[in-house]
Structures are given as structure tokens and as C-alpha cells.
Amino acid sequence: MSLNKSLKNMGFRKNLKKGEVVFRENDPSDCAYIVGVGAIEICKKTPRGQKVLKVLGDNEIFGEMGLIDGLPRSATARARQDSVVYILTSLEQNLNVLTPAEFVFLENRKPDGVYNHETRKKLYGIIETLERGKRNRSREEKNLYRIFRDANFGILLDKNSRTRGKIIHSGKVQILAKFEGEIIAQAVLIEKTASVAATIAAEVVMCKGKVFGEIWATHKLKIAKDAKVKGYVHTPNFIIEQGAVFDGRCSMPNIKRPGPLHRLKEVFRKTG
Numbered sequence: 001m002s003l004n005k006s007l008k009n010m011g012f013r014k015n016l017k018k019g020e021v022v023f024r025e026n027d028p029s030d031c032a033y034i035v036g037v038g039a040i041e042i043c044k045k046t047p048r049g050q051k052v053l054k055v056l057g058d059n060e061i062f063g064e065m066g067l068i069d070g071l072p073r074s075a076t077a078r079a080r081q082d083s084v085v086y087i088l089t090s091l092e093q094n095l096n097v098l099t100p101a102e103f104v105f106l107e108n109r110k111p112d113g114v115y116n117h118e119t120r121k122k123l124y125g126i127i128e129t130l131e132r133g134k135r136n137r138s139r140e141e142k143n144l145y146r147i148f149r150d151a152n153f154g155i156l157l158d159k160n161s162r163t164r165g166k167i168i169h170s171g172k173v174q175i176l177a178k179f180e181g182e183i184i185a186q187a188v189l190i191e192k193t194a195s196v197a198a199t200i201a202a203e204v205v206m207c208k209g210k211v212f213g214e215i216w217a218t219h220k221l222k223i224a225k226d227a228k229v230k231g232y233v234h235t236p237n238f239i240i241e242q243g244a245v246f247d248g249r250c251s252m253p254n255i256k257r258p259g260p261l262h263r264l265k266e267v268f269r270k271t272g
Helices: 003-008 100-107 117-132 139-148 260-267
Strands: 012-016 021-023 032-037 040-046 049-056 076-079 083-088 154-157 162-168 172-175 178-184 187-190 195-207 210-223 228-234 238-240 245-251
Touching: 100 117, 100 139, 117 139, 117 154
Parallel strands: 154 172, 162 178, 172 187, 178 195, 187 195, 195 210, 210 228, 210 238, 228 245
Antiparallel strands: 012 083, 021 076, 032 083, 040 049, 040 076
16 A cells, blocks of 8 residues: 555545635644645735646645644645545544654655755654654554665755765765765766865766866766866766866776666665
């Protein structure tokens, strides 16, 4: 049974007609919802009227902050078409180890998602709580633990931050900020807002921002449009999009398979 199917069994079903409102902005908030069938649009009031922020489809959860902080709704949810939703008001009755806030916080993430330091710390803490409480876990908590027990959350360096040091991680590293030092990872994504002065070693490196230093990509290196890389690169597959700038030396060995970096998953799991 999937996790969201398990959650559906914990709530009761409600049929909605197209345009019917699930809840309005500033309404009291005390429950969450799962889309069973159909589409739900999340809207926000603006000086020009209602603005649709996003549209949710089958098995997506919304309104979960109602189970976490109980604050008034920050937006309006309404049916974009005839839909079915499941209302989760009895989550606490189905949990033996976690709080509703912890359950929803973890359930809304991906086992290989990329998150900042505080979020990763909290996620691993929740998984550890599930591990310690293995004798008392409810069915829903067992299902949640099964999905996340081998989670390898990627590292996100947030925009407007500045970091100096060494990152060693068996999964993904995504950089939106300024970074100086060394990175060893499975995959490294340097976003447009990033400025990196470092030695980078990974299986795959995608550069959309600015990099000064050395890049060792055992599988592939891609420099996207408007990105700038200056230094030395070593990779068997080098892709430079039109509009990208590369200033330096390039070595392209004949390597058909990713190098030994893939073994970092076993050696450095959950580090960084």
C-alpha cells in the first residue's frame, strides 16, 4: 500500500463540484487534505483579484500546515474540476511514535530530495525517532519508515549565504550561493545565482553559474547558457551550450563508466 493510500484511509472522503471552495484564505486551520481524483487550485488574493499559485493533482497533499501550526489558512483552495478529496483530521489517533507535525513534515519530502542544513537535520531526526520507536510504530509509521529508512538527502546551499570549507557527500549537492573550498559528491548542480571557487569532484556536474577552479567529472560536465567556468576541467563528456563561457584547459580521458566516486554512497552516507 502506498503512503498516500494509507493516509486516505485515515481521513474521510468529500466530493467537490467544479469551483467549490475547500477552504478560504484566513479560515481556521485544523486539518490537511489529499487529492483523491481531480485537481485543486491554490489561490491568493491580490489587488487585481485571485491569483492561482499552483494546481494540485491526484495523491498530492495540501493544507498540511493546519496540522503543524494551526494558524489561519494562508491561501484559498478550490476545485478546478469535479474532484474528490480526503480530509485528515484524525492523524494523531493513527500515530504512536511521531507527532502529526513530524509525520507530515517527513511525508512531504522525497528520500533523495535536496534540502538545506536545518531541514536535513530535522528530517534525519524524525527518521531516527522512527528507528528508536520500531516496537511501537503504527501501520502508517511503518510505511513511512520503509520509504525513508535509506534516505540520502542532498545538500542545498541557500541563496544569499556564503560558505567556505569542504563538502563530502554521497548524493546531490546544489549550490545557489557563494562557496569556496572543495566538493566531493555524486552530482553537483551550480545554479545561476551561485559563484564557486573550488575543486569539484563528482560523477556529474551541471554549471549554470560561475566557477573558478578545477572540475573532475567522471561521467559528464555541462556548462549551460550564460554560465562561466574558468580553470581546468577533466571529464570524458564535455557539453558547452551556446552562450556559455569556458576559459581554461580541458582533459578528456576515454572513460566509459563513472569512476570510483559512486562508492561514496556506502562510505559517506548522510555526511556533509
